Amino acid sequence: MNLSEILTHLGEDRQHYFNAVSPPIIQTSNFVFDTLDDFRRAIKDEMNSSIYTRGNNPTVSILRKKIAALEHAEDALIFGSGVAAISAAVISQVQTGDHIICVESPYSWTHKLLTVFLKRFGVSHSFVDGTDLKAIEGAIQDNTKVLYLESPTSATFKLQDLEACAAIAKKHDLISIIDNSYSSPIYQNPIDFGIDIVVHSATKYLNGHSDVVVGVLASSKHIVRQVFEGEFMTLGGIISPQSASLVIRGLRTLELRMERSNTSAQKIIAYLEQHPKVAEIIHPFHPSFPQYELAKRQMRGAGGLFSIILRADNVEQVEIFFRRLKRFLLAVSWGGHESLVLPFCAFHGLEGKESESTTNWRLVRFYIGWEDADWLIADLESAFDAL
Ligand SMILES: *Cc1c(COP(=O)(O)O)cnc(C)c1O
Numbered sequence: 392m393n394l395s396e397i398l399t400h401l402g403e404d405r406q407h408y409f410n411a412v413s414p415p416i417i418q419t420s421n422f423v424f425d426t427l428d429d430f431r432r433a434i435k436d437e438m439n440s441s442i443y444t445r446g447n448n449p450t451v452s453i454l455r456k457k458i459a460a461l462e463h464a465e466d467a468l469i470f471g472s473g474v475a476a477i478s479a480a481v482i483s484q485v486q487t488g489d490h491i492i493c494v495e496s497p498y499s500w501t502h503k504l505l506t507v508f509l510k511r512f513g514v515s516h517s518f519v520d521g522t523d524l525k526a527i528e529g530a531i532q533d534n535t536k537v538l539y540l541e542s543p544t545s546a547t548f549k550l551q552d553l554e555a556c557a558a559i560a561k562k563h564d565l566i567s568i569i570d571n572s573y574s575s576p577i578y579q580n581p582i583d584f585g586i587d588i589v590v591h592s593a594t595k596y597l598n599g600h601s602d603v604v605v606g607v608l609a610s611s612k613h614i615v616r617q618v619f620e621g622e623f624m625t626l627g628g629i630i631s632p633q634s635a636s637l638v639i640r641g642l643r644t645l646e647l648r649m650e651r652s653n654t655s656a657q658k659i660i661a662y663l664e665q666h667p668k669v670a671e672i673i674h675p676f677h678p679s680f681p682q683y684e685l686a687k688r689q690m691r692g693a694g695g696l697f698s699i700i701l702r703a704d705n706v707e708q709v710e711i712f713f714r715r716l717k718r719f720l721l722a723v724s725w726g727g728h729e730s731l732v733l734p735f736c737a738f739h740g741l742e743g744k745e746s747e748s749t750t751n752w753r754l755v756r757f758y759i760g761w762e763d764a765d766w767l768i769a770d771l772e773s774a775f776d777a778l
Contacts, residue, residue, distance in 0.1 A: 473592025652695030
């Protein structure tokens with residue numbers, strides 16, 4: 392389906408709500424029925440009938456349809472956070488005694504889900520170098536059930552070959568899951584490569600305005616129903632109708648926002664790559680990137696997120712650099728209007744944050760929002776001058 396049609400119209404049955412162009416926020420917990428027959432029909436399919444808002448709400452359903460279409464999936468579910476979607480996806484596919492293969496350095500709370508939470512329930516895991524297909528296949532055990540991917544990862548942007556990973560998963564009867572937050576459906580559609588479940592922190596690009604925490608899961612009808620009847624309904628990590636309407640609003644401009652961030656990031660990278668204080672640019676679409684060819688094969692672009700390695704002799708120099716930045720805000724997350732900077736020296740020595748990226752104190756991650764690129768470059772220029 393056409394992208395504009397999805398973002399502007401899909402799922403919006405305006406004749407049911409006074410022909411309003413913006414869908415209403417159906418702010419209700421409960422729905423009533425005229426007849427016993429209607430009620431019986433509804434409870435046979437709670438996933439697709441509005442009975443109670445934990446299961447189904449018309450405002451949230453509009454978003455569900457759009458997300459499924461955006462990810463070329465048969466169906467989708469909307470959660471109250473990205474980690475709720477990730478946890479539901481993973482937990483739905485394992486039981487005690489099972490094993491999960493996960494790429495190295497996944498999102499920090501995904502790491503904790505495996506190393507702390509699922510371990511308590513007797514589910515084991517192996518972290519593998521996702522750039523090495525042999526390592527992935529070599530880590531498969533008789534009890535492996537899930538191959539968990541994050542491509543690109545969100546600090547050093549390592550890719551996994553999605554087509555090859557999906558083939559490995561199919562061959563060994565594993566369910567493949569990917570966190571697609573970095574690319575958004577604008578730049579990467581993992582289901583087209585044979586990946587089974589796509590999850591997002593929709594807090595990032597999909598909502599895009601830094602005002603809602605939200606997660607999504609997209610997959611086949613069969614898997615979505617399985618997750619709905621299990622983790623979705625029993626753990627109850629749902630989004631409110633109010634927040635769902637903000638995400639529908641956010642999606643209207645998804646394509647425009649991604650293009651803006653992408654174009655500005657390229658302009659800023661062109662400035663940074665010629666700067667003597669920058670040792671390295673880490674960005675999947677930079678020709679120096681080790682997996683540049685793979686990036687071009689499976690992604691249509693990248694958004695506004697990249698990292699640099701500063702040419703600094705000590706942590707103090709990195710600190711001087713980022714303290715001088717005034718227009719880039721010091722913060723986690725990304726995908727909104729505002730440009731951000733995240734110096735990894737902030738995590739240095741923090742317990743439980745011992746991934747390769749966080750111990751690299753010269754690594755600085757940037758997110759480029761929608762501000763004028765030249766105005767941002769001027770800020771970088773003054774910070775470099777202070778070095
Ligand atoms: C932010 C993020 C998450 C977590 O999402 P929340 O919406 O904060 O729960 C998961 N994966 C990646 C890659 C993220 O950046």
